[in-house]
Each structure stands twice: as structure tokens, then as C-alpha cells.
Amino acid sequence: MDVLALSRLQFAATAGFHFLFVPLTLGLSILVAFMESRWVATGNPMYLRMTRFWGKLFLINFILGVVTGLTMEFQFGMNWAEYSRFVGDVFGVPLAIEATVAFFLESTFIGLWIFGWNRVSKRVHAFAMWMVAFATNLSALWILLANGWMQHPVGYVIRNGRAEMVDFWALVTNSYAWWKFFHTVLSGYVVAAFFVLGISAWHLLRKNERPLFTASFRMAAVFGLASSILIIAAGDFAAKDVAKVQPTKLAAMESVWETRSAAPFYVLLIPDTKNERNAVEAIPIPGIVSFLSFGDFKAEVKGLKEFPKENRPPVMEVFASFRTMVALGGLFVLLSGLALFLVWKDKLDGYPWFLKILFYAIPLPYIAAQLGWTVAEVGRQPWLVYGVYRTAEGVSRNVATEQVILSLAGFTLFYGFLGLLDVYLLAKFARKGPEPAPAEAIGPEGA
Amino acid sequence: MEYQVIWFFLWGLLWAVYFMTDGFDLGVGILLPVLGGDEGERRVMLRTVGPVWDGNEVWLVTAGGATFAAFPGVYALLFSALYTPLLLVLFALIVRGVGFEFREKGTSESWKRRWDTAISISSTLIAFLFGVTFGNLFIGLPIDANGYTGGIAGLLNLYGLLTGFLFLLLFAVHGSLWVAWKTEGGLAVRAAEFAGKAWAALAVFLFLFLLYTASSTGLDRNFVSFPLLLGFPLAALAALAGIRFFLGRSRPLAAFLASCTAVLFTISTGIASIYPNLVPSRLDPAYSATLFNASSSLYTLKIMTIVALVFVPMVVAYQIWVYRVFRHKVNSSEGAEGEEGY
Numbered sequence: 001m002d003v004l005a006l007s008r009l010q011f012a013a014t015a016g017f018h019f020l021f022v023p024l025t026l027g028l029s030i031l032v033a034f035m036e037s038r039w040v041a042t043g044n045p046m047y048l049r050m051t052r053f054w055g056k057l058f059l060i061n062f063i064l065g066v067v068t069g070l071t072m073e074f075q076f077g078m079n080w081a082e083y084s085r086f087v088g089d090v091f092g093v094p095l096a097i098e099a100t101v102a103f104f105l106e107s108t109f110i111g112l113w114i115f116g117w118n119r120v121s122k123r124v125h126a127f128a129m130w131m132v133a134f135a136t137n138l139s140a141l142w143i144l145l146a147n148g149w150m151q152h153p154v155g156y157v158i159r160n161g162r163a164e165m166v167d168f169w170a171l172v173t174n175s176y177a178w179w180k181f182f183h184t185v186l187s188g189y190v191v192a193a194f195f196v197l198g199i200s201a202w203h204l205l206r207k208n209e210r211p212l213f214t215a216s217f218r219m220a221a222v223f224g225l226a227s228s229i230l231i232i233a234a235g236d237f238a239a240k241d242v243a244k245v246q247p248t249k250l251a252a253m254e255s256v257w258e259t260r261s262a263a264p265f266y267v268l269l270i271p272d273t274k275n276e277r278n279a280v281e282a283i284p285i286p287g288i289v290s291f292l293s294f295g296d297f298k299a300e301v302k303g304l305k306e307f308p309k310e311n312r313p314p315v316m317e318v319f320a321s322f323r324t325m326v327a328l329g330g331l332f333v334l335l336s337g338l339a340l341f342l343v344w345k346d347k348l349d350g351y352p353w354f355l356k357i358l359f360y361a362i363p364l365p366y367i368a369a370q371l372g373w374t375v376a377e378v379g380r381q382p383w384l385v386y387g388v389y390r391t392a393e394g395v396s397r398n399v400a401t402e403q404v405i406l407s408l409a410g411f412t413l414f415y416g417f418l419g420l421l422d423v424y425l426l427a428k429f430a431r432k433g434p435e436p437a438p439a440e441a442i443g444p445e446g447a
Numbered sequence: 448m449e450y451q452v453i454w455f456f457l458w459g460l461l462w463a464v465y466f467m468t469d470g471f472d473l474g475v476g477i478l479l480p481v482l483g484g485d486e487g488e489r490r491v492m493l494r495t496v497g498p499v500w501d502g503n504e505v506w507l508v509t510a511g512g513a514t515f516a517a518f519p520g521v522y523a524l525l526f527s528a529l530y531t532p533l534l535l536v537l538f539a540l541i542v543r544g545v546g547f548e549f550r551e552k553g554t555s556e557s558w559k560r561r562w563d564t565a566i567s568i569s570s571t572l573i574a575f576l577f578g579v580t581f582g583n584l585f586i587g588l589p590i591d592a593n594g595y596t597g598g599i600a601g602l603l604n605l606y607g608l609l610t611g612f613l614f615l616l617l618f619a620v621h622g623s624l625w626v627a628w629k630t631e632g633g634l635a636v637r638a639a640e641f642a643g644k645a646w647a648a649l650a651v652f653l654f655l656f657l658l659y660t661a662s663s664t665g666l667d668r669n670f671v672s673f674p675l676l677l678g679f680p681l682a683a684l685a686a687l688a689g690i691r692f693f694l695g696r697s698r699p700l701a702a703f704l705a706s707c708t709a710v711l712f713t714i715s716t717g718i719a720s721i722y723p724n725l726v727p728s729r730l731d732p733a734y735s736a737t738l739f740n741a742s743s744s745l746y747t748l749k750i751m752t753i754v755a756l757v758f759v760p761m762v763v764a765y766q767i768w769v770y771r772v773f774r775h776k777v778n779s780s781e782g783a784e785g786e787e788g789y
Contacts, residue, residue: 063548066501067541073511074537077526084526088519089743096512097754104505104762111498112769119772162519164744396527398594407534414538418545425552 004395006404007079010411012377014071016370017415021065021422023369026140026185027192027227028058029133031219036126046212053434054196054216055113055129060425062110064418071411079404083384083394090156090165091146098142106135140188141181148177150385151376152245163385176245179238180376186231187372190332191365193224197339198362199430201355204348208433218343224336232329236292242379243293243301246386248311249379251304252318254289263289263301273315276305313381321374328368335361450748454517455725455738457755459718461513465506466577466614467710471703472496472503474622476543476570477615479563482626482641486556487779488634489563493547495629498773500547502766504540516751520741521725528588528595529580532602536576539569574618575611579603582610585664585717587729596730606659610717613656616649617713620690621706628699631776635699642702643694646687653687653709657716665727666720676719683712 001009032055039047073095076084084092109131116125155170156163165171200217203209243250250256255271255278256263265288272279287297294301304312339358342348348355384391475496483489515522526533542565550562579602586606589597623645626638657680660666669676689705721727725741728734742748 059548060552063544067544070508070540071537073508073515074526074533076515077511077522078530078533079527081523081527084515085519085523088515088522089747092512092516092519092522092743093747093750096509096516096751097758099505099509099512100754100758100762103508104502104766107505108499108502108762108766108769111501112772115494115498116772159744165747165750168746168750396523396530399527399530403530407530410534410538414541418541421545421549425549429552 010408018068023188023191024061025065026188033129033133040122040126049434080394081396086162094142094146102135102139144181145177148174152176176241182234183238186227187369189227193220194365196220198359201358205355221340228332247302252313252315253322255319257303259303261300262287262298271315313379318379321371325371451738451742461510463714468503470618471621471625472500473570473574474618476566479567494777518741521736539572543569574615578611578614579607582607587727590728590734613652624703628703664720679716
């Protein structure tokens with residue numbers, strides 16, 4: 001493999017690993033902040049123990065999200081120097097703003113939250129976690145405004161051999177980026193909801209701390225159901241933008257080869273990239289792909305054959321990832337809906353098998369989130385900036401193959417080790433359950 | 448004044464502020480095995496930086512992001528040229544961050560010991576490698592028409608190594624003064640003693656560095672054009688004297704503030720030496736990345752200026768507030784019951 005292939009592999013691997021931690025951070029910060037607010041509002045110590053239990057799991061995950069994020073920033077310059085040179089004028093700006101407006105906020109207030117239990121009032125302490133939650137989501141917004149620009153470049157001209165920004169407002173209001181932002185943060189909420197549901201279910205099966213875990217379960221079920229319904233809506237809007245501005249990605253997502261109006265949805269479909277057709281197309285539902293893409297059952301959907309081969313993304317990967325993600329999305333509505341119904345009717349005890357399913361479902365939203373990124377990023381290929389700049393052009397020219405081999409090997413070993421350590425610690429503290437009620441007088445005013 | 452010049456100034460300031468803030472928590476990491484006699488003391492040392500190290504480190508992310516956005520040519524050149532050392536810095540930053548958080552998540556003595564070692568080695572590596580990197584930046588990298596030609600060996604020149612050791616000593620003294628101020632009892636006394644001893648070595652290295660910088664970088668040329676720049680190395684030396692002075696009077700906070708000043712002006716001296724370059728070529732000035740040929744468009748620089756003017760003061764304000772919340776001395780009785788933390 002050459003520097004290009006190795007750098008792509010390294011970026012995919014490190015971004016994928018980073019995005020194992022980000023989604024949980026996005027959602028769990030909100031849940032923990034909500035739990036702590038319940039404590040402030042009610043004074044019920046159960047909510048304090050709840051906050052501290054989930055907060056500990058949050059922190060283990062949080063730190064890995066932070067440190068693996070550094071890798072992403074470094075890599076643009078290290079492996080993608082030509083890209084950095086070409087787009088820095090536009091793409092660098094949202095990254096710099098992310099650090100200034102969001103990352104500082106997040107990192108400063110998490111320090112206050114971890115160490116401030118006896119230093120600030122209850123209210124200020126809860127506020128700190130809300131700031132962390134707000135900043136984490138704001139961080140995602142700026143990162144996705146940057147990524148959204150790679151997907152749908154706006155507000156720039158090519159001048160002096162590079163992309164130069166001419167309209168910052170266009171970059172900030174890029175509808176493609178905003179829908180992707182909503183879709184992405186909601187995926188984080190689903191991840192967090194199922195994380196809390198699954199671990200609560202595990203404890204409920206063992207009859208540990210029933211009031212605490214029933215309350216956690218209830219919160220997560222509401223959060224999960226709302227998020228998994230909203231994520232479908234956001235996904236639909238996002239897909240309509242894809243249809244508008246990234247026709248090759250849309251065609252790959254649905255494996256459409258021939259341009260046609262009133263494109264049907266095939267329940268069973270297997271792409272055959274080599275022969276530029278689908279090996280299997282069965283059970284058509286007329287007009288659905290046209291409708292989902294353009295809001296019109298008769299609309300024309302461009303087929304992949306419309307585009308030169310060298311401009312098409314890998315079809316199988318994009319198609320399979322998209323289908324699986326959508327199927328999982330449906331499953332999340334079902335599971336969280338059922339979870340909410342059962343906890344609402346106070347019938348959780350009667351369905352131990354369902355609680356077991358929820359425990360084993362913890363990885364599923366993670367998988368869906370990874371698949372979502374695969375659709376977005378593999379579907380963008382062969383472009384680094386869609387329609388403007390090819391991936392092959394962006395790679396560093398003065399980096400030796402051995403350097404990238406060595407760094408890739410380093411990342412694989414190192415990240416593998418960190419991943420194991422993380423799972424070990426999460427499992428350890430999740431199993432241990434909440435600490436016994438702390439002594440009264442938390443907070444300088446004595447609670 | 449031109450936007451490029453403003454951004455050169457802000458770029459230098461961001462790096463200097465990064466080293467001033469993260470410098471002392473790196474120093475605490477470096478000195479963990481030196482000053483922390485037992486588990487309790489190491490825990491206290493880590494707790495002094497616990498609430499702030501993460502916020503300090505974001506200055507690095509911001510300095511990196513600002514380089515990317517304001518001087519993309521520099522970002523591309525520097526990060527790809529220094530691929531391997533930056534990879535090591537990155538790994539060390541990850542180990543250190545994880546170490547801070549994971550250390551307290553185990554109960555066994557050996558678990559904590561291992562993380563202490565990891566924090567200490569990674570902090571040392573970060574300080575040293577950043578020193579080598581910036582040293583090479585100040586003296587110029589071997590860059591020709593094809594870009595960077597030096598390999599890894601190209602960085603290990605006398606000046607680069609000198610700067611590496613200077614950073615190590617500077618942050619060690621900086622960190623020990625922080626510990627001397629933030630703790631009580633034996634630990635505080637030993638930290639102040641260490642700072643006193645290491646001070647002499649630091650004075651030698653700082654003096655050599657300033658001498659070498661004045662003679663082998665563009666500093667002498669820039670002195671002629673802007674005599675005011677002489678203030679930078681002089682301020683660094685005055686701050687160095689200040690450290691000694693306040694240590695002698697047992698005023699650790701004042702000594703720590705003096706070391707903040709020393710770090711700020713040592714870095715500033717180096718950065719002032721390369722102006723108007725950001726990455727000077729030591730082969731041929733024609734290949735240097737300057738603030739004009741490597742900068743973003745005027746429009747982008749304007750946007751960035753507005754963002755910086757609005758948000759950086761806010762960042763500084765809430766960071767100062769958090770420092771104030773945690774202005775108390777840290778002792779071993781704290782953090783036992785009902786408290787999260789390291």
C-alpha cells in the first residue's frame with residue numbers, strides 16, 4: 001500500500017475510534033445534567049447517587065473522546081498536508097472556532113464539575129454539567145459545519161490555487177451541515193439512551209437498587225424514544241439534501257444504476273458493482289425511492305451509470321451500511337417504545353427476556369452510528385471536497401510510506417489497548433453500581 | 448496594521464499562553480516521581496492540576512486550529528515535516544490525559560504506580576519534544592523546493608537539543624513552584640527546595656539559549672529593526688531573577704507568577720526572532736513560509752479576528768473564575784469522602 005491508501009486507512013480507523021466515544025458523550029452529558037437538576041429540584045438523595053454513578057461512567061468515556069479528538073486535528077496536517085494547504089482558508093476556520101467557543105467551555109467546566117463538589121453551590125455544580133453538555137453539542141456543530149463543507153462546499157471561490165472563503169455566513173448556514181448535525185447528535189442521544197437502558201436493565205434483572213435504576217430506565221426510555229423518532233425525521237431531511245447535492249452518493253445508497261423516474265424501493269436488493277447492475281431486485285414498492293429523495297413519487301433519480309466510473313463511490317459498502325443503519329433505526333423506535341410502555345405500566349418485572357434484550361442491545365446504536373459515518377464518508381468518495389477536490393490530491397507529499405506504516409501500527413496497538421482498558425473500566429463500574437449514599441452536606445451551604 | 452501581522456502576533460501569543468498554562472501541569476507530571484514521596488503526596492500533586500489541566504491543554508488545540516485557519520501553508524508544512532516527533536507528542540498527550548482520569552479508577556497500588564510512571568514519562572516527552580520542535584522552528588528547518596528534507600536526524604542539532612532541555616527545565620521549575628504554592632507541609636517545602644536547585648541549571652540554559660538565539664536566528668536582525676524587541680529577552684531574564692528573589696523570601700505565589708512571565712517571554716523571544724517568517728528555511732530564505740506567503744485570505748483573517756476578539760476574553764474570564772474557585776491549598780485530607788477526582 002502507498003501513503004494514500006495507508007493514510008486513508010489511518011484516518012478511517014482513528015475517526016471511527018474517536019466516534020466510539022463522542023456519541024455517548026453527546027447524550028450522556030445531557031442525561032447526567034438532567035439527573036443532577038432533579039437532585040437540585042427535589043433534594044432527593046437518590047438523584048445525587050444516580051448523578052454520581054452515571055457521571056463516573058461518563059467521565060471514563062469522556063476523556064477518551066477528548067484525547068482521541070487530538071489525533072483528528074493533528075492528522076490533517078500530518079497526513080493530509082496538501083488538503084490542509086488547499087482548504088485551510090475555509091475548513092480551518094470552523095475548527096479554530098470549535099476550539100475557541102466550544103472545547104474551552106467543555107474542558108474548563110468538566111474540571112469544575114469533577115472537583116467542584118465542595119467548592120460551588122449545588123446549582124452552580126449542576127450548571128457546570130449543563131455547560132459541558134451544551135459545549136459538547138456545540139463542538140459537534142462546528143465540526144459538522146467543517147465536514148458539511150467537505151460534503152457540500154459553499155461560500156468559497158478557487159483563487160491562488162486554493163479554496164478561499166468569500167461568504168462565512170453561507171458556511172454557517174449550510175443546510176446540508178445542519179441536517180447532518182441534527183442527525184449526528186441525535187445518534188449520540190440514542191447511543192446514550194440505550195447505554196443507560198441496557199445497564200439499568202442489567203441491574204433491574206438482579207433486583208439491585210430498584211428505585212434508582214427504574215428512574216434511570218424511565219428517563220432513558222423517554223429520551224431514547226424521542227431521539228429515535230426525531231433521528232428518522234432528521235435523516236429524512238438529510239437524505240433529501242444528499243439527493244439534491246450529492247447524486248452519486250444517493251445512487252450508491254439505494255444502488256440505483258439506471259436513471260429513472262418513479263424509482264421503486266426493492267425490499268430485497270443485492271448490488272453487483274462489477275456488472276453495473278443489481279444481482280437481485282425483488283419485492284418492489286413503487287415510487288418510494290423517488291418520494292424519499294425528492295418528496296415526489298414520480299421524481300427522476302439519477303443512476304450511477306450517469307456518472308463516469310472514476311467519480312462513483314464504492315457501491316456495496318455504502319448501500320449495505322445505509323440499509324443496515326436504517327433497519328437499526330427502526331428497531332430503536334420499537335425497543336425504546338416498548339421500554340417506555342413497560343416502565344410506564346410498571347410491568348418491567350414481568351418481562352425479564354426484554355430486559356436481557358435491552359442489555360445486549362447496548363452495542364447496536366454504536367454500530368448504527370459507525371455505519372452512518374461510513375455512508376457519509378465512503379459515499380463522498382472519490383472526493384475529499386465533493387465535486388471539487390479528489391482524495392488522492394490531498395495526501396501529504398513529503399511523508400514516507402514507512403512513517404505511515406509505523407504510525408498506523410502504533411495507532412492500532414495503542415488504540416486497541418485503550419479500547420480494552422475502557423471496556424474493562426466501564427464494565428467494572430457499571431457492575432459495581434452506585435456508591436452508598438454520601439454523607440450529607442455536599443456543597444458549601446450544607447446541601 | 449495588516450491582518451497578517453496581527454495574526455502573527457496572535458499565533459505567537461497563543462503558543463506562549465499554551466506553554467505558560469500547560470507548562471506547569473506538564474511540570475507537575477515530570478516531577479511526580481521526584482517530589483511525590485508516597486501515594487498520598489502524588490495524589491495531592493495530581494489534584495493540584497486536576498481541575499485545570501484539561502482547560503490548559505485546549506490552548507494547544509486552539510493554537511493548532513489557529514495555525515490551520517490563519518496560516519494553512521505553515522500547518523501543512525510543519526505537521527507533515529515533523530510527522531514522527533508530532534506523532535510521539537500525540538501519543539504522549541493521549542497517555543497523559545487517560546492517565547489523569549484512569550489512575551483513580553483502580554484500587555491496587557500497582558495500577559496507580561503504573562499510571563504515575565506513564566504520566567511522568569509522557570509529560571517529560573511532551574516538554575522535551577516541543578522544545579526540540581520549537582528550537583528547530585526558531586533556527587530554521589532544512590526546507591528546499593521539495594519541502595522538508597531533514598528527516599528525524601535533521602532535528603537533533605545542538606540548538607534543537609538545547610531548547611529541548613530548556614523546555615524541560617523551564618516546565619519543571621514552573622511546575623515545582625506551582626506545587627510549592629498549592630500544597631502545604633513537607634511537599635511544599637521540598638518543591639520549593641527543588642525549584643531553588645533547578646533554578647541554577649535553568650539560569651545556565653536560559654542564558655545559553657538567549658545567547659544562541661541572538662546569534663544564530665534572525666533575532667539580531669529584528670533587534671535592529673524593532674529595538675523594543677530587546678524587552679522580550681530582558682523580561683525573561685528579569686522574570687528568572689524574580690523567581691530566585693521570591694523563592695528566597697518564601698513567596699511561592701509570586702515566584703510562580705514570575706515563572707509564568709519567564710515562560711511567556713522565553714517563547715516570545717524565540718518567536719520574535721523568526722518574524723516575518725513562521726517557518727524559516729535554513730537552506731534558502733526563498734523557501735521560508737512567511738506570514739505573507741503562507742497566510743489565509745484577508746477575508747478569513749478578518750472573520751478570525753472578530754471571533755478571537757469576542758470569544759477569547761470570555762474564555763480567559765471563565766478560566767480565571769475556575770482558577771479562583773480552586774485557589775485553596777490542596778491537602779491530603781481532601782477528596783476522601785464524597786468527592787470525585789484524582
